[in-house]
Amino acid sequence: MKNRGGSILQGYAFAFYGFVYLPILLMGLFSLNSSNLIAFPLTGFTFNWYVQIFNDGRIFKGLLTTMAVAIPVTLITTVLGSMAALVLTRYQFRLKPLFAALLVLPFFVPKLIFAIAQVTFLNDIGMDKGLITVWISQSLIILPFVTIIIASVLYKIDKSLEEAAEDLGARPWQKFRRITLPLMKNGILAAAFISFVLSNAEYTVSFFTSGRVQPLSVLVASDFRFHLSPSLNALAMLIVLFNICIIIASEWLRRRKVHQ
């Protein structure tokens, strides 16, 4: 009885992961197909679509803008996220639920409404759209993810180590610098990776707050709204492969045990 239930569940899990990965695999398949049309039957193997992407100056420029957005966003969110995660896991105070709610608020406000709120706000304070406005708005949305990742590592750290440091007379800063920080280092790094990936992928909010500096996601979205092409397949596939590497590295870091 138990085994039959188990194998049904196992089959279901296979089907589920098939459903999740099938679109991505098909996209990969057609990025290597020589035909202009994204349709069966397959016509032959080619790397041309990838070559096209690498030779596209516009894409390269968009990629540079994406980096100019993603790197500062990663820095802002990992610093703020580390502070927030420390508060959530190490301190008790009455308004803590409110603090947690405030942190996740930008994630739960619909992205479009968040974006137009930014638009009205920037209009009222008379600030031009540009890199800084994208940094701020993206950081707000990504901060909850980063905080949760770092907090998940902090929860697992044995608190007695920090208590021992306190008992032995370490000042708060010493305790943080020599005990907590080394132990949470992997969590911070894992969160930074994810922050970088999320910043690359962000579209809706960047679209409204970027003005004339257009990151890759904004550039490409206007392309594929009107037509699909195998070279867009190739670009999407490159981004997916890059993300897979970063996410696996991040998860490995997050779950790893720290050895002293």
Added chain:
Amino acid sequence: MKLTGIEAKRRRTALVLTAPNVLFVLAFCVLPLGVLFSYSFFQVDFVSILREPTFDNYNRIIHSETYRGLILKALIYGLGVAVLCGVIAYPLALFIAKRVNIYKSALLTLLLIPLYTGDLIRIFAWRVVLGAEGVLNSLLMWLGLIDEPIWFLLFSPFATTVVLTYNYLPFMLFPLWAAIEALDDSYMEAAMDLGSRDLGVFFRIILPLSGPGLVAGFLMVFVLVVGDYLTPQLMGGSSGVTVTSAIHDMFGAAFDWPTGSALAWLLLSSMALFVACVVYGFYRSPWGRGIRKQDK
């Protein structure tokens, strides 16, 4: 004396760590939402915004069948997709939590990859699959199963629902998995020892005890689907007019920020009201017993 000194220092550290985050979110999220709220009382005068407070925008929207219908449609989509996600995700969450040991972290990581890859690429992949001249249609025609493309695959409520479900499944899976994972196996064993069968164990032990995870996932998916803007736009075709796209239009071509702001705030309030009702209902229901006990 010494202890209170340490306590005061601890409080100071907590404040130093809390303040930057609180200020950041207040200044750049709460304040902009407040500004948006203030706009909902303004009026448009040709090409400029007239800052004289009025309830006209709200009145007009509440009395317009179109806008009411759009908000209702968003809520129905949210509800439907959240239920669909729950049904699809539950068996997998159970599988990962209770039947897998070695590959657990690998299976969870595999779920994170599409989540972090972003909605734009996920939607793009689905358009490749579902298009009229797309992969699925051409495959079926090539195999001779159909004679002409199935048109409703893309640019239809069907396509929107498939992709919304696909997009937000992880937000149902992770809370569910966490809830089932935390479930003590001895409850199940005790039920088995007392003569309960698989289905009995599931309906009387696992399902009620995973209630909080199910509700958390349900609300997350609901909120995200109601607020989704890209998916209906890019997958729904002519059926893709949603309350979010209407708001977008008012901030774009139509230049009617006040009406757009009022519509946005009405959407936010109806979402919040629904979430509050579900949370209260759950808290009062027999399934909320676990949470009520913790509070005491």
